[in-house]
Amino acid sequence: MGSAATVRSEQSGYFPPSAAIRPVTGRTAKFGGRQRLAIAPTVVSDLSLIYPEAVVASSQPLGWQNLRALEMRQTISEWTMPPLENHCIVIQLGPAVDVTARIGDENFEQSLEPGAIIVVPAGLSVDWQQDTPSHTLHLYLDPQFLRTTAESIDVDYGQVSIATQFGIRDEHLHHIGMSLRHELKDSNVIGRLYADSLAKVLAMQLVRRYSYLKVLQTSRGGMAPRKLRKAIEFINDNLDQEQTVTLGAVAEAVQMSYFHFSRAFKQSMGISPNAYMTEQRIARAKKMLSDTDLPIADIALRAGFASQSHFTTTFRKLVWTTPKAFRDRL
Template sequence: MPENQNSPLIVNNVHTLLSANVSLPLKWKGLNVTYLYTAFSRYPVHEHRAIQITIPLLTSGFNAVTLSATDSRQNSQKLTLENVFLAPAHQPHTLLWDQDTELVMFDLEPEFIERAAGESFRGSQVEITAIGGIRDSLITQLGGALYAEFKRASAIGRIYVESLAVTLAVHLIRNYSASEQNVRELSGGLTGAKLRRAVEYINSNLDQNLSLQQIAETVGMSPYYLSRALKKSTGFAPHAYLTHQRMERAKQLLTQTRLPIIDIALAVGFVNHSHFSTQFRKLVGISPKAYREG
């Protein structure tokens, strides 16, 4: 899928992930996701306006240190595959490791969290207070899902990463807010009119690197609610539905036009012929060329 200027990640070779000092960032408004593979390192003491979650993937010698905001006391914690490091906004901290390590970092601005939850969030402000290493299987699973996408050696779609981040944002509100927050769940799918608007918008922009936020705004819902409502209505999560629609359009173009396959690939949002052919074969069962000739 084509990546826009604010999300330049394209992994063309899986072996890239095995070389030292690899940093692959994805950046959007209020959201920054980074995969990092690096040898011995230590970040200087720093803080973020964003809430930062660090998910270690190799844990030998990996430590996280938080510092008191009022004195010099330090709290050092060794991270493992079973726990993650959660640093609230403006919390001084540092990360250090003495061997090669891999990690995924989510940086979520408070505004992103509130926007992601939207009407499901009943509260005036998000303030995350949990500090340091925590055991949280959902966060670990989200990091693992993103890591698996990084290792597919292909472009990572914006809508998929946003979906993971939206799930993470609501999870933080529910479980790590300073005050008790009530996140309302969705009971049903999209209404007929909203489903039509969402489908029309998606089908009109199959060649674009679609944003979950953009689709949500089209139907007047938060990204969190849209993700769940669309799945209830179609049986597909947003990124899977987008891929399904792209394949349906591709099949139509293959049988009803004589466009070169590379042009069809670009028309339905794939970054190159190879990526398109791989996905087409995976989902349809045969190559685009075989489908056209069948």
Template sequence: MNDVITPDDLPAWVPGESTLDSAPLGWEGVRIRRWRYTALDIAVPGLSDYMVVAYKRGTTLMNRRCTGDWRNEHVAPGCVSVLTHAAQSHWRWSEDIEVVHLYLSPTSVARIAADAYDRHIRDIELHDVLRADDPVLGGIAECLEREADGDGVGSRLYADALRNQACVHILRRYANVVFREPTRSGGLSRARCRMLAEYIDENLDRAISLQELASVVQLSAFHFTRKFRAEFGRPPHAYVMDKRVERAKAQLGRRDIPLKAIAAACGFADQSHMTRIFRRALGVTPAEFRRSKIG
């Protein structure tokens, strides 16, 4: 698979005027961004996230090619386009348009799919949909757009609820889900995996020992480590540290939280520990990452 780009990289490939971005709000697994575009003819590398394009203003003939032949549809306010993650695409249109991009992280979509089907997920690929008249998905994008513009009471809870609704709707209407076969060595059940993930998220602000995690699912530390690696693809310590970095990245999008407070909230021993982990994982310090997010 070719390297993918992030939503932050997208303007280098699809130049336009961004008039709204939810990134500073630190929503988890979902992001909304509003764009104004002139006529373009652009080839785009695969995107790390699943993307929904909700058309707001302007009407144009949209031409797009992903893995197959060119597809042509007239797009207008009220309709949406859907693009699976990591898929290269080529887009052409001739008129000025205003759109909203709804980005959903593969982690969030896979988690919702695992809960919905109560099975382990190997992959989720969205259908090649250039135009759909979908008031539900368009309405979710519009609600997230208004929330990003206003940031009202309970903003993160509201964004989480809309993210979950979008994921379930997409799974029902646009997704091909490939399930993972059970491990021969006897891994953890879906219920135990969910229990562990929730326990780690709820206790991420403090030290979590291997024995503590093993006791959550009533296993010895030895058997727990083997089964955890089989299901999560990495040792427990690495998974917990990745979750700390993921939470810190979300909080670093806000100017009003000091680095020391972020380190404490994410369970790092101190600010210098967070800096070391960020350098190892991302090649930048937390301060450098914050500058790149906020500008």
């Protein structure tokens, strides 16, 4: 890459020109015969400011107000990204690429298949290595827009922290992303309005599925904060006991009927209790795979799965790889 690269923004709404025009100075260097881009420490709004040559399509000229989208083909094998001003969702379009990455203070190593999703919270830097060129869709949401969306569903945004995700599978996010990718090719007014409506759905999904909610205000039709916290604590304390942490047991612990609890929990969290418990079990299993040498059969039981085969099937469905392959890549 050359010296300074600037991108003009005609974007309105949550992406004012003053935020988008960020000169970024970089240089390319060789590391072990591979090309790497060294970036001066700064803050940027999106990757088009660093890699304009990699941009295949951009929402910048389309007038989208609450969201920025970039389709990119990246050929550089190693690169460093300074902290982003915006939350970023990356969807792998294909083909599969083996990636080693550090996002903030977390390390990841995984083969990203088409459809795999990465969530990078605003303010985090990224160090990235890939074995082959990548083809990705990047969706950027301004934290202020996320705040407005969270408040519209009665969530105290001051208590919300978006969590880093790497290589996850989320059909809802993927569907939104593919719809937005289609709209990148359409510059009419209807397409702009549709993209703006999808931006709000995307923000809601981030808040409900990929945030730490320390305090949750009463959501219309949802659970009271005290009961929701008690339910989550009960689930987390009993994850290793498949027979104990049934929906009936959780409902009883918070003194709610089975039906009311199931519906209210989903309205508050944006995910069913069963799906939440499965995700927490997989998260616990991934930590044990990373931090211990326990046999996979033992990890399956400690994470609350009935058997190793049940654990492997569920793990593959959510993580897109087997527990053994996941551990081998660490």
